[in-house]
Amino acid sequence: MQAFEVKQGSSPVIIGLPHTGTNVPDDIWARLNDNGRILADTDWHIHKLYDGLLENATTVRATFHRYCIDANRDPEGVSLYPGQNTTSLIPTTDFDDLAIWKEGEEPNSDDIQDRLSRFHKPYHDAFAAEIERVKNIHGIAIVYDCHSIRSHIPFLFEGTLPDFNIGTDMGKTCAAEIEAIAVDVTGKASGYSSILNGRFKGGWTTRYYGQPQNRVHAIQMELAQKTHLTSESLPFAYDEAKAERLRVHLKTLLQRIEDVAAKL
Template sequence: MATHPPEPPVYARLGQIGARSPLVIAVPHAGRLYPPEMLALARLPQHALETIEDRHADLLVADAVQAGAVAIVARMARACIDLNRDEREVDPVLLGEPVGPGVLLTSAKVAGGLGVIPSRIAAGGAVWARPLGRGEIERRMAEVHRPYHAAIAQAMDEAAATHGVAILIDCHSMPPLGGRNGTARLVVGDRHGRSAESRFVAAAIEAAKREGTAVAHNHPYAGGHTLDRHGAPRAGRHAIQIEVDRSLYLDAMLRTPTDGIARMRQLIAVIAAALEDEARGYLLAAE
């Protein structure tokens, strides 16, 4: 029987051994592990750092995993390292030394303090008491970022080898959009068409609408590094991002799960099933 090596404590691989489904789910921002050594470097207390979590988004995927999907779920807190950012999206202030041109990636996320290692957050400003330095940054990449993405890649490889196609859902939660975007409660992103064929995006959107959920496409969230890294439509690897309104499954403080979690678990499972159905049609069309 095929086995996987013991998983590191920074992520969990959920689902049975082997690819029962072409579907892989990633959950990068729901980690609640705050190691003491990390907190010792932080200027802010843990309750402030928790504000950038996708609070309890890991609970959303349980029904889809039960139905056959594999899920790679981050355990490490987003405040320690953001797994939906490129390794080079580092705020130079965290290095504490000059950096040559072309070494780092600049982006709006980095400028806003939310690079691969968050440097500033709305709940309190600067995250760290002093620059972390290259050694600490590299340690987090080697121990957390790379193993997490290697696990996604392995699961995608297994799905593609077994089913002829692999589909990734990068699962997130978002604050309520309010009056923006037609009060959408779920946003499907595909990097504006670059990370998945349109048929898979349409299948996800239509499935959510059938469940009575207002959906937006790419706005205000089009997806990030995970889709760029693992989506390769021409190679039969399709990746979409799903953002779920937290108020649909958390209390008024957006911290504690409510009875709404059952409906959201069902919603993600319905979307997953629709993507599997679309995968079968995709393979028939390719024959």
């Protein structure tokens, strides 16, 4: 199983898709319990939502499911949000804190090393290679990391999540101009709510690759799934009408980010 899919483009923008994959190899699938096999914590249909929005953008997509190993977590297992509930490098529970592995089949340290080698490292090797390629073309690379999550998850956050959740690790991962564009576009999107560096401040991908001093910028967009799904529960169906309304704003955002690259 190939751990990633790459579509090379000529734009300075690289679109990351770490959590849309649903492939689970047989040896791992056999260890998941019935709850785990629902794969509920997938970023459902996000690759479809963003498809074609920015012509010539490079995309790097993980094909494996985050229950195999989370491509957006520090490979050393360091928490992105110390003191807050979150899931680990290889999740032991789902976002509702319910077990996803059969009793006695929970991942161990050997599993972590195996899955880093099989999934996490190949994905990020491909990601790093595309950043280098794009930077060699333009002198700059901008990583736009795509995510989605249910809008109500009491284990992870209180209340209702805003529709657009922009993460830049408090402005550390990208130029102020890029952050300002994201705030402007999402703030003007009628009928939607937005926040900058709220509950989600950017995952490991954004924080690791976002090095503005080296002309690599990164920003994360976490979308509430109610913005593009029929419902945030099984079967997690894509809502074409909702998605088309949302895609208008996402396209504007990506185009403006691409345009600003030449000025940075």
